Amino acid sequence: MADPEVSQNVILSHLNELPVLHIKNKSATASIALQGAHVYEYQPHGQKPMLFVSDEEPFKKGSAIRGGIPICWPWFGAHPDGAKHPEYPSHGFARTTEWEWEVLEDGEERTDIRLWMETDGKNPAFPFPVLVELLVCVDQNLSLSLTTNNLGSQPFTLTQAMHTYFSCNNIADVQLHNLEGYTYYDSLSLNQGAITDEFRFDREIDWVVLDDGQPVGFGGLGHWDINMRRKGSNSLVIWNPWIEKSKTLSHFREEEYKQMFCVEATNTSEDSRIVLPEGSQTLCLSLEYQEPAGL
Numbered sequence: 514m515a516d517p518e519v520s521q522n523v524i525l526s527h528l529n530e531l532p533v534l535h536i537k538n539k540s541a542t543a544s545i546a547l548q549g550a551h552v553y554e555y556q557p558h559g560q561k562p563m564l565f566v567s568d569e570e571p572f573k574k575g576s577a578i579r580g581g582i583p584i585c586w587p588w589f590g591a592h593p594d595g596a597k598h599p600e601y602p603s604h605g606f607a608r609t610t611e612w613e614w615e616v617l618e619d620g621e622e623r624t625d626i627r628l629w630m631e632t633d634g635k636n637p638a639f640p641f642p643v644l645v646e647l648l649v650c651v652d653q654n655l656s657l658s659l660t661t662n663n664l665g666s667q668p669f670t671l672t673q674a675m676h677t678y679f680s681c682n683n684i685a686d687v688q689l690h691n692l693e694g695y696t697y698y699d700s701l702s703l704n705q706g707a708i709t710d711e712f713r714f715d716r717e718i719d720w721v722v723l724d725d726g727q728p729v730g731f732g733g734l735g736h737w738d739i740n741m742r743r744k745g746s747n748s749l750v751i752w753n754p755w756i757e758k759s760k761t762l763s764h765f766r767e768e769e770y771k772q773m774f775c776v777e778a779t780n781t782s783e784d785s786r787i788v789l790p791e792g793s794q795t796l797c798l799s800l801e802y803q804e805p806a807g808l
């Protein structure tokens with residue numbers, strides 16, 4: 514039986530164990546797994562796929578997808594009480610929860626999907642009632658807007674990320690632009706420093722960069738450059754597992770570190786946010802291809 518068409522450019526389908534939405538309009542194709550509200554494919558017509566997904570990704574219920582744009586929420590990295598509670602998952606529980614969804618707009622060139630989930634305040638790892646919504650807009654750009662609405666009477670601290678895995682031909686050629694002058698904290702060595710030059714990957718990297726939320730650019734990808742814009746984020750995480758860590762990662766082929774890098778739009782470290790009762794926090798990410806200078 515054919516997959517049900519839910520609107521002109523949107524089909525609801527399955528990929529292994531996961532329900533997924535496929536979007537194909539006149540600008541681009543994209544796919545979103547409902548588990549995690551996880552955009553795992555985005556490709557403007559005439560361009561290469563922008564996002565990396567591991568060849569070993571099984572798309573299984575209850576396990577986070579290795580690639581695409583994991584939504585790390587309502588905490589980033591280890592839970593603050595993770596030492597006492599090793600059962601609390603790394604990067605929160607949003608990425609393994611199935612979200613509700615609706616098509617908001619479906620035009621010739623642009624499709625908007627809204628995904629959401631609620632917490633009931635009974636989870637000891639996150640005892641707050643919250644409505645969290647992700648708006649995904651697929652056109653010449655890929656735009657995501659994640660809003661956390663506090664429905665309760667207590668403030669809480671929110672750390673989060675759009676943990677984007679970008680695809681590249683060869684990690685050794687990748688350059689990250691517009692980070693010069695900002696401070697990084699190295700989560701591996703616990704050192705900190707200032708970024709002095711254009712950034713290149715030559716070893717395992719796990720950095721938090723505190724910045725101004727300025728646009729950043731990625732070049733040397735083997736296809737067009739990428740521009741990344743954010744709102745509501747003054748921090749980035751830069752990550753590549755390199756050789757040894759790659760051997761320990763779930764759903765990842767050892768050599769795949771050469772074909773991916775993560776630059777994550779975050780609220781973490783000193784850029785954590787407090788969400789007041791009846792308040793909200795919105796984190797936005799927009800990604801677009803740009804012709805490399807000189808082509």
Ligand SMILES: O=P(O)(O)OC[C@H]1O[C@@H](O)[C@H](O)[C@@H](O)[C@@H]1O
Pocket residue numbers: 577603604676700719720750752762777
């Ligand atoms: O394997 P996970 O839980 O998806 O995390 C992958 C990586 O995510 C990055 O954001 C973290 O900075 C790394 O420390 C971590 O290893």
